[in-house]
Amino acid sequence: MKQVVVLSGKGGTGKTTLVASFASLSKNLVVADCDVDAPDLHLLLKPEKVELKEKFTGSKLAVINEALCIKCGLCEKSCRFDAIKDVKVDSILCEGCGVCAYVCPTNAITLEEKISGYVFVSKTKYGVLSHAKLEIAESNSGKLVTLVKGNAKNLALKENKKLILVDGPPGIGCPVIASLGEVNLTLVVTEPTISGLHDLQRILSLTNFFKIPTFVLVNMYDLNPEKTEEIVNFCREVSVEVVGKIPFNPVVIESLVNGKPVVEYAPESDVSNEIRKVWYKIVDFLGLS
């Protein structure tokens, strides 16, 4: 079984648009949406049926029993997250470490498990989708990503699928690192802007740090051909292959508004031709063609 993850560093470069199109081209894989903060893939893959919904209890919250509290202030002093003020726990700042409960002389504080989100397994016409939704203002997206990927792997084993396609989160922090576990190939989507290049450099250092083979794709490359050239030159310097350049085309937004992967909405467009080319390169690299 192979895993490919689509990342970008910078948000909004087109990860989800591409993943939806890849899913449509393959139709024989398991898809995992690991952007658990702002999961959008279901808007294009349109789950027909939710087959599993489970609570995710990734973290805990300190709860003060006011009847037992003697207002000594030890908890407030010991908390490194400034989450206790005037014997009230700020549920947003509390990281559930338990130090307050430990130092409390009257055992007035307990740690309670909280629901941080939900994981789903859904049936779509492209195959099974493993996804999740973090509750509002919750943390622990790294753990949730690991869970979504674990579900995807179990489904792939069960259904004998050879490939897991992962829509990754933006950034370079814990959810991104979690999404890289057991990955055979990373496709980094960038755009020809000063931010796109800057963020590409950081995400490539990350995939290099974890020694994961990486391809680069420049989206909307004709927006700034000189920046595209700079990106291509940079990739050459660090020996990373640029596998495709997608032109700007309003048809991409149209397909999104119509809730369809662009390769289905406008199969003959220049964008779709390039996406197909990139997908076949990926499949070829993974030895699945």
Added chain:
Amino acid sequence: MIISVASGKGGTGKTLVAVNLALSIENNVQLLDCDVEEPNSHLFIKPEIKETKPVYVLTPKVDEKLCDFCKKCSEFCEYNAIVVVSKKIIVFSELCHNCGGCVLVCPRKAITEEKKEIGIVEKGYSKNLAFVSGRLNVGEPRPVPVINEVKKEIIQEKNVIIDSPPGTSCPVIASIHGSDFCILVTEPTPFGLYDLKLMVETVKKMGIKFGVVVNKAGIGNKEVYAYCEKEKIPILLEIPYSRKIAELYSHGIPFTTEMVEWRKRFSDLFKTVKECLGK
């Protein structure tokens, strides 16, 4: 006054709005880049950096001569960051939240803490605009301690603008916590709308006043507007999708410096926010 700029979805134009807003306010402005995983504001502001400070977190260090492998530390740790395997104790510093619990519970005082550098904070100026930015080291998973260090540099008397990271979880919460107002930047597409709704719920839960800026107006559909109208959310500014704005952005040029008529629209945006806050 602290105004943060956020959006659930990435790439909607947070940095575009934060930078152009900061440049359009007459004076006394401080811009903070809290997107420490992928900081970009400096590319547009081009500040002269006057000071660079390392950001440290405290991670446990075990003296194996004192440790009797009683496992109290690993039983206490909620993050599985310290593990005892027979006569060996292992610290996973990337899982550690630096709460200090293991040091407290160790009956033999075998655990101390050592500083580990996970990023930097940079401070500088671009003309009279004060600038602070954070940068997480590549490979480090936890941006929040770096964000908190950036926010320690806030000068309360200034008009503070915070450029936050995308998403809706811990790095965003840490960035916008304590803000007087949050500008939510969205784009009029189904993705933009879906992620805007998540962000609206987040700022509501946090009790922060907010309004919406629609960027790339003209693309997509009208559903973002319908949603804002129904929920009575003020649309503070619309920025049209324009090839010129996109090209200027791609070169690292804040578009208000070339399209000067926009400077007034951003200073009006600032006035509107102040009015929303009764200032």
